[in-house]
Amino acid sequence: MRSLLLPALLATSLVAQDKPAPVRLTPLRVSPAATLSQEIGISKIELTFARPAVKGRKIWGEVVPYGQVWRAGANGATVFTLSHPAKVAGKDVPAGTYGFFVIPSEKSWTLILNRKAKQWGAYEYKKEEDVMRWEATPQAAAHQEYLEYRVLPTGLDGAVVELGWEKLKVSFPVAFDTRAIYWAHLEDKLKQAPETDWVPWYQAAKYCQDQAIEAQKALGWIEKSLKIGESFWNHETAARIYKDAKRMPEALTHLQKAIDLSKPGGAPKEYTENLEKELAAWKGLK
Numbered sequence: 379m380r381s382l383l384l385p386a387l388l389a390t391s392l393v394a395q396d397k398p399a400p401v402r403l404t405p406l407r408v409s410p411a412a413t414l415s416q417e418i419g420i421s422k423i424e425l426t427f428a429r430p431a432v433k434g435r436k437i438w439g440e441v442v443p444y445g446q447v448w449r450a451g452a453n454g455a456t457v458f459t460l461s462h463p464a465k466v467a468g469k470d471v472p473a474g475t476y477g478f479f480v481i482p483s484e485k486s487w488t489l490i491l492n493r494k495a496k497q498w499g500a501y502e503y504k505k506e507e508d509v510m511r512w513e514a515t516p517q518a519a520a521h522q523e524y525l526e527y528r529v530l531p532t533g534l535d536g537a538v539v540e541l542g543w544e545k546l547k548v549s550f551p552v553a554f555d556t557r558a559i560y561w562a563h564l565e566d567k568l569k570q571a572p573e574t575d576w577v578p579w580y581q582a583a584k585y586c587q588d589q590a591i592e593a594q595k596a597l598g599w600i601e602k603s604l605k606i607g608e609s610f611w612n613h614e615t616a617a618r619i620y621k622d623a624k625r626m627p628e629a630l631t632h633l634q635k636a637i638d639l640s641k642p643g644g645a646p647k648e649y650t651e652n653l654e655k656e657l658a659a660w661k662g663l664k
Contacts, residue, residue: 409452416529418537419556420563422461425478425539427451429524437544442482447490447500450480450541451525455497465553466491467512476509480541480548487514487548512550519547560585568599579603580612587619597623610640614653626663633657 409428416423430452435441442448450456458478464471467489477492479500491509494502525543532538536553564582571578580603586596596619603612617633620626633653640650 407453410524411453412527414527414529416531416537418531418552418554419534420560421464421554421556422459423529423537423539423552424457424459424461425527425529426457426459427525427527428453429526430543431524432521432544438482438546439484444483445481447503448480448482449499450478453498455479455492455495455500455503456527457495458491459495460552462554462559465551466510467514467550469510469512471509477503479503482516485515487516488512489514489548489550514548514550516546516548519545521545522547557589557591574606576603576607576609576612579606580609580615583612583619584615587615587622590622593619593623608635608639610636610645610649613639621660621663626660630657630660633660 407428409430411428412426414425414427428451430441438444456478457475459475460466460471460473462473464473471491475495477490477495477497479490479492481488481490488511490511492503493507493509494504497503519542522542522544525541528540528542530538530540532551535556536551538549538551540547540549542548564585567578568582579599583596583600583603586592586599600612600616600619604616613632613636617629617631617636620629620632634657637650637653637657640653
């Protein structure tokens, strides 16, 4: 009997193994999903949301009731991500991913960042999980059929995040300490840099020269870069660092070297010509 059962069990097992994976259609959502990402310096603001449409409905006070927590979009709650610590509406917020919610009223909206980023709608929303709340005044705007978010850079340090739908929009500022963030990035990369690669030391020196900061460190880093390997890039930066230090003989020497290396080095003709014009101008500064 046992010898008869064994083939049957094996056959059943093989049938189970050959069972195809389930087939499912992708849902066709009337509120399409979207992701918006914006770099600010080397930081990033990202929003993930779904865009509901007006479709002739009265939105404020009806589709989106006043005085109730709203997901600030459709389907899942809107997700708001900061790559680095930032000030949101003037308040400190750690880097991370948050749920973004709104409580609208006729004259003022309460905007919310919540620790629970991924949730369906606002059904699992809990006030005690809020990271921060702040008030914003909605403004009249041109008709926006599908809900829209925009992140509008205001410089290397910040941006304005704007939510618009139907004929209203609301916005708030996000600011990063870009200089501190970049300096931490710079120091981390230099710790990883091998002693055989001139580029990161040149990049660090050029950043300091461009920003007019840490002149002594810039000088040390560009000299280290030049010892590892010479190019028209690091000689040009060296020239500018020495010029800033009012050490014109060294500045002229490095600028001439940058010109000499640029000619056979594949630099655009305009680059070399501009350096030659600068050299002539600098000679008058001695």
